[in-house]
Amino acid sequence: ELKLRPNPERPVIEKLIDYEQFCGIPQAKEQEAKQKMDIPEMTVQELKQLIDSGADDFMLIDVRNPHEYEIAKIPGSMLIPLPDIEQGKGIEQVKERLNGHRLIAHCKSGIRSGKALGILKEAGIEGTNVKGGILAWSREIDSSVPEY
Template identity: 80%
Template sequence: GTSWVGKPKIESAKNRIHEINPHCQVDLYETRLSSENALDILKSYDVVVDGTDNFPTRYLVNDACVLLNKPNVYGSIFRFEGQATVFNYEGGPNYRDLYPEPPPPGMVPSCAEGGVLGILPGMIGVIQATETIKIVLGEGTTLSGRLLLYNSLDMTFRELKLRPNPVRPVIEKLIDYEQFCGIPQAKAQEAESKMAIPEMTVQDLKQLLDSGADDFVLLDVRNPNEYEIAKIPGSVLVPLPDIEQGSGVAKVKELMNSHRLIAHCKMGGRSAKALGILKENGIEGTNLKGGITAWSQEIDSSVPQY
């Protein structure tokens, strides 16, 4: 993570590791991982294992691994569920292929707010350790290109296929990730404008679909690889990058054909951004609150979450 425990606890952990395996070298960095030091710290290692708990550090670690060409063994947990995969390995996808943009600030509760099953880090950690050993040994098949989803309540494991996004922006340097994952002061006016965009709940959309109404277009602004993983029936894909570049605006106008517009993404952030751009081009629309994640959680559990 970006914060570190006190030096006595670190030294105690280091000593315990040496008791278990005296041949294990432990390097301590009593500093926050940042855009200024990440490349220097990570460049000496063959594999990076990401067990961080916040979005700025995850994007930082991912981008540093891409720039250094290091495999990134990823794991995350929340409440009773966990995820694991291997990013940036042998041409495979990286973190930005799964999550092109961070969720809006406050959208995802922290572990302190939402809680987490205490043994869950052990389960996901063991999977990460296994993947790391396989990479070091060059044996077996890694999770690269596969997102492993673990549900402790059902004691089930599921897999989702991941592929590199051919239109993702090229990572050329490390950036200010706190700013990237928040709302910069310079964009406060833009954020206020997006907040003025009307919203509807997934229950409202379900009622609309059940009524058989055909006077609206359900626009999905996620990336094509996300659309392959999960989709709301009847949705039409026009990725946000296309809308930002202008070509998608014309396509949306053609799709609408005097119909009203409802837009969604994974959790609501990108669709709000898309609707803001469309609004500037004279196209009004409604944002689906919570996106396809809320649809899966509250309406149709058969739609995969990722």
């Protein structure tokens, strides 16, 4: 049995703090929602139509990690991981390869690609997010693409 006594030098805790407020979570969520609202989106059906049309005026980037890209990928996509974009190296890769083409980005569900497009937008590169990411692609377009 362990007996505890209050420390007289510490203030008395009368109530718990608002954890999310303390950690800045509402501000982060608000900022993420604001970034997402400013970024155009397209459905996987619209992306499929674009790919099937044979158009070559767009660049499709996948911002997932390399091991995720090995598991499943959308045909014609180019891997530029979000950490590379956050560090600046990926921004340069996009700039080098974009050549006036329309930028389209996807990830697993659309969250990371939205974040990547927000970072790219700050660098002066506009893009469109694929709503639902590769999970939506697998469920709605090509069931042979594995879900993970």
